[in-house]
Amino acid sequence: MSVVKIITESSRPGKRRRILNGILPYVRSNRCSELLILVPSNRMVEEIREALLQQESVPGFLGLRLMTFLDLARDIFQNGSFPGRIGSTPARQWRLHSILSTLPPLKPFGEIRETRGMLSLTTDFIRTLKEAGIPPEEFEASPPVRDNPHLRALGEIYRKYEKYRTAQGILDREDLLRLAAEGIRKAPSRSFTSLREIIVTGFYDFTPLQAGFLSALSTLSDLKELSIFLDAPLSSPVTVRSLKRLQHFLPGAEIRSSQRKEETPAKALHHLQQCLSTPAVKPEPVPGDESIELLEVPGRYREVEEMARRIRELHKKHGLSFHDMAVVFRNLSDYREKVREIFRSFGIPHQLTSGLPLRNNPLIRTVTALLECPRSGYRRDAVFRLLASSYLRFEPLERSTITPERIDTLAREAMIQGGRDEWKMRLKSRLDLLTTREQYLQESYGTDRDEKGHKERIDRCRSKIKDYRKCMDVLESFFDLFADLPSEATIPEFIEQLEHLRNTFHLKEQIYERDDLDLVHRDQTAFREWQELLEQLSREQMGLQRVSLADFVRLLSLTLAEKNYSPDPPQEDAVLVTDALGIRGLSRPAVLIGGLVEGIFPRNHSPSPLFSESDRQRLNKHFGPNRWIPLRSQQREEEDLFFRFAVGAAEHFLILSRPRTDGEGHPLLPSSYLDILGALFSQRIKVTCRYLNDPLPSEDPLTNEKPLYRPGELLEYTFRALSRPVTEEPDFPSLLKLLLRERWETCRSLCHGLTVQQARKEVNGSYLGHLGPDAARGIRQGEGNYSVTALERYAACPFQYFCERELKLRPVEEVEEEVGALDLGSLYHRILERFFREMEGPVTKSALAAARKRLDRIEKEELARVEKGGIPGHRKIWEIRQTEIRDVLDRFLLDEIEAFESTGEIPSHFEVTFGMKDVSRRDPLSSPDPLILPSESGEIRMEGKIDRIDLKDGEPPHFSILDYKTGGSKPPGPSGIEKGETLQLPVYAAWALGAFADGRELGHASFVLLRKGSRKCLINPAGQGRQEWKEISERYVRNYVEEIRHGRFPPGEKNCPPYCRYGEICRKGEKGRP
Incomplete structure (x- = not known):
């Protein structure tokens, strides 16, 4: 009968030495087969093997069994006669x-x-x-x-x-442990006959299956000793719980605590480790020293940058190799992308223990896009991403001179959203329109005084026709490749189709077309993992059950998100980057712990919505002490243990780091673990705070090898340093020396940028639109009413407002080949006004046929009226436009039915005007009186025309403002009110609030999107619970009128659209010219 020992111990430095002391006698006497060592991770296996190789008088350790529970169970399964196969x-x-x-x-x-x-x-x-x-x-x-x-x-x-x-x-993997334990009890393998000692180390707790497996190992006839080392102090609640559970599986086991006290030259660090190992004892505070440092930085990105600098400093000043350092986060997935990017830029070799998600690899994203494209219904963005990928080679696209970017531009121009039939239909429709337009331009050639410009328009039209034809040819070949892809199939069939598409697009060959060998290695590794995954899924084909393409793509994406790969080649001297659980059992001279924020480390564990805490407790009570389900309420105790693992891994230096803000600038609470430091040290430990406006240190941090600061940061610090007061200037000679030595060309750009900034501050006169109040009054010659549209134009570009509204400039208009946007909008307004006046009520399902008939009649009458004044543009184009108008109005009727059923509001007032004395007052609600707003420079009189007002009686009665939008551009949202860009609906609503004698309230103010057959609500006081929209809009109106009265008409701050009618005389381009 074997002797079972359970030893609790601290994970302070010296533990690895104890493990080696237990292994070396077997290795040096060539008795490796007599020893079995079980550890929690493959990383710990590698660490112990590396440590053995560094020992003297070690001839080799062939036959040494150093493995995890799962590896041992798999080994037993493969050497036995068990039914089934490992999934x-x-x-x-x-x-x-x-x-x-x-x-x-x-x-x-x-x-x-x-x-x-x-x-x-x-x-x-x-x-x-x-x-x-x-x-x-x-x-x-x-x-x-x-x-x-x-x-x-x-x-x-x-x-x-x-x-x-x-x-x-x-x-499943859990079945392996169960079967392996049964196999050991029934007929142990001959490989166990020579086994004399088993060492289990690196664990702090066990699952019931692992505990049962240990119980089975303890029954081996030739085994003399089973030693279980719990990596937790005896006073820890986790340890107490683990010991109680192990005693049920291993009765009679000897339990003791390891009392080794390894001295370390870092006294503050040793004091912290000692206190974490015995939390019940309150120690006397000791002075802090350089062995512990706290970093406080703004944001996670800057946090990783500061860690990289500390690693470089430890490497240069203290002579530590990169292998001597480890970076620990509670959850590595939050940091691994940042770590990989920043450490590479700092030239720091590193090894991520969990790798990166396979789904994030660009090659694998391209492969999955082969199925995502048809699954999405060939959405425009999905098609473009696939065609533009550098990992694919599509022969029809290569033979054509058209680029994927050009195809995307043409698709946007044709207003394609997705769908194979929509692609073909809309591209053909657009091609027919361009062909008709070319014919019209050819027929009218010679009648235009500007023959050169007319010829250019013809050439542009022909060029676009060629592009559309090329686009249609490429996409026809593209869609044909997916013709055989089923919407439903078995998993192996989908995998076969995916591999066929991959070969068709020559994806594997494109891996080797890159010049960067690191990228080639990254993609090769990802592709191997991908192939292995597909082989596993094909092998375990789940019978012949069929799944949909959408389900297959969703499950594949979920699987790829959880499967990791190592993008970088293995390096001997590399910083270990791991999570808190991965550092257990390991040690390093220097350890950096990041992300010390409350809710992250320690992590907040929310209850499972599927398996509640009370259900777990009742099941544990029923199944007894030998089978237990982990409780979420006990996981905070494990969090404390994980922090102790990370701190205990440090031998000489411990650097703790916390970001003060998240990615959006919101403050983050420091981790409760940082409060421990204040109670343990009589003098405050070293705290390094980094802020966004910190200057560059005055000493030269660059050497001939690698910079501690990346070149881009030098410019960033320079801008901040130059903006500081003179008394706070850093050592400028050192700073400029760095810049001139490393970034001479960038410095030239920097000087140019500073000159431009100065020029922008100095030039502020009439040349750029700042006239002053006297000149503005002279030009305006009296002030009338302000229209909402005019103020919105001022908000977009004061200079354009000045030219159009004040100077009354009219640019030279080109001959329109079709009805203009303004004329088309007026046509829709006339049709809908007549329709609702004749309807005298809402559009309902029962009255749909009659409403459709009435609307069709009014539409024909209004179109005939337009044609009497001359067909706008080419006849063919006009016919296409008429068909579009009919489709738009038909969708409008359906939307009206849906809106009435949901709101019960009745269309009641149409084309309501206020402040316009010369406009016919056909609607009884119209008023010649303007909306008056008080301001410091005098009252402001507003005028406008409301497309439609709907009413609803009730408690309380309310009204709603509707404005028709006939364009295809995206309508403004609520943010437009907050930015002062959208004034129309707020001003209309403000006037209407005082126009109804019965004191009706505002229901909502919305845009009716005629082309889409839908509505977009902009103001919903009931939903928002506030009247801020009114105050915000009135404030912007006052500001704009104040600027106009003071003669401020500079060019707009935003990028100018290419179709601006006043672009030829605008001086915005000269504003930034030195």
């Missing part, structure tokens, strides 16, 4: 999806049963029960489950999953 971890979710898709609707879960969240939660639920060793039959038969419909539904999923897995002959 891959990624395929579990695919199997579970097959189960969920065949189940009838589960009442406790409703419509979420096929969502990504449900899939992840049920996967975690099944894994938890299997790790606890609870089969589905016992789970469903337990009283807590029988009395709970929620758990009964989960039990049904678990039972069907196990039945499905068993029928396929597939084993």
Whole structure:
């Protein structure tokens, strides 16, 4: 019978030495087969092997079994005669999806049963029960489950999953541990006959399956000693719980605590480690020293940058190799992209223990886009991303001279959203329109005085026709490649189709077209992982069940997000970057712990929506001490243990870091672990704070090897330093020396930029539109009413307002080839005004036929009226436009029915004017009186025309403002009010609030998007619960009128559109010219 020892110990420096002392006697006496060492991770396996290679008098350790629980169970399974085959971890979710898709609707879960969240939660639920060793039959038969419909539904999923897995002959990783333990008890392998000692180290707790596995190992006949080292102090609640559980599986085990006290030259660090190991004892404070440092930086990106500088300094000043340092985060997924980018820019070799998600690799994104494109219905953006990818080679596109960017531009011009039929129809329609336009230009050639300009228009039209034809040819070949892709198939069939598409686009060959060998290695590694994943999914084909293309793409994306790969080649001297769990059992001379923010480290553990805490507690009480389910309430204790792992890994230097703000600039609370430092040290430890306006240190931080500061930061610090007061200037000679030595060309650009900035400050006269109040009064010659449209134009560009409204300039107009936007808008307004006046009520489903007939008659009359004044543009184009008008009005009727059913509002007033004395007052609500707003420089009189007002009686009665939009551009949103860019609806609503004698309230103010057949609400006081829109808009109106009265008409601050009618005389380009 073997002797079982359970030893609790601290993870302070010296632990690895103790592990080596236990291994070396076997290695040096060539008795490796007599020893088995079980560790929690493959990383720890590598660390111990590296340490053995560095020892003297070690001839080799062939036959040494140093492995994880799973590796040992797999080894036992492969050498035994067990039924079934080992399944891959990624395929579990695919199997579970097959189960969920065949189940009838589960009442406790409703419509979420096929969502990504449900899939992840049920996967975690099944894994938890299997790790606890609870089969589905016992789970469903337990009283807590029988009395709970929620758990009964989960039990049904678990039972069907196990039945499905068993029928396929597939084993999960939890099944391996169970079968391996049974195999050891029944007939242990001959490889165990020579086994004398087992060392289990690096663990702080065990699952029931792991504990049962250890119990089986303890029964080996030739085994003399089983030593279990718990990496936690005896006083820890986690340790107490683990010991109690192990005693049920290993009765009679000897339990003791390791009392080794390893001295370290870093006294403050040793004091912190000692206090974390014995939290119940209150120690006397000691002085802080350089062994512990705290970094406070603005944001995670700057946090990683500061860590990179500390690593370079430790490397240069203290002579530490990169392998001597480790960077620890609680959750590595929040930092790994930033770490990889910044460490590479600083020239720091590093090794990520978890790698990067396979889904984030650009090559794999391109492969998945091959299916995402048809799944999305060939959306324009999906087609463009695929054609523009440098990983694909598409022969029809190469033979054509058209580029993917040009195809995207033409698709936007044709207003294509997606759909194979829409692509073909809209491109053909656009091509027909251009052909008709070319014919019209040819027929009218010679009648235009500007023959050169006319000829250029013809050439541009012909060039665009050629581009559209090339685009149609390329896309026809592109769509043909996906013709055989089914909308539903088995998983192996989809994988076969995906591989066929990959070969068609020559994706693998494009990997080697890159000049950067690091990128080639990255993509090669990702492609190998991808191929391995597809082979696993094909091998475990989940029967012949068919899935939809959308489900296949969704599951594939979810699997790729959870599967990691190592993008960088392995390096011997590299900084270890890991999470808090990955550092357990390891040690480094210097450790940097980042992300010390409350809610991140320690992490907030929210209860599972699928498997509640109370359900877990009842099940634990029922199944007894040998089978337990982890409780979320106990995970804070594990968080404390993870922090102790990270701190205990440091031998000489510990650097703690916290970001003060998140990515959006919101403040973050410091971690509660940082409060420990104040109580343990009599003198404050070294704190380095970095702020956004910090200057560059005065000493020269560059050497002939690698810079501590990246070149881009030198400019950033220079700008900030130059903006500081003279008394706070840094050492400018050193600063300029750095810049001139490293970035001479950039300095020239910097000087030019400073000159431009100075020029912008100095030039502020009439040359750029600043006339002054006297000149403005002379030009205006009296002030009338202000229209809302005019003030919106001023908000967009004061100079354009000045030319158009004050100077009354009219640019030379070109001959229109079709009806203009303003004329088309007026046509829609006339048609809809007549229609509603004749209807005298809302559009309902019962009255749809009559309404459609009436609208068709009014439309024909108004179109005939337009034609009497001459056909606007070419006849063919006019015919196309008439068809579009009919389609728009038909969609409008359907939208009106839907709006009336949802709101009950009745169209009542149309083309209502206020402040316009010369406009006919056909609507009784119209008024010649303007809307008057008081201001410091005199009252402001506003005028306007409201397209439509709907009324609804009730408690209280209310009205709603509607404004028709006939263009295809995106309508403004609520942010337009906050920015002062949208004044129309707020001003109309403000006038209408005082126009109704019965004191009606505002219901909403919305845009009616005629082309889309929908509405967009801009103001909804009931939903917002406030009247801020009115105050904000009135404030902007006052500001704009104040600027106009003072004669301020500078060019707009935003980028000017290419179609601006006053671009030839605008001096915005000269504003930034020195």
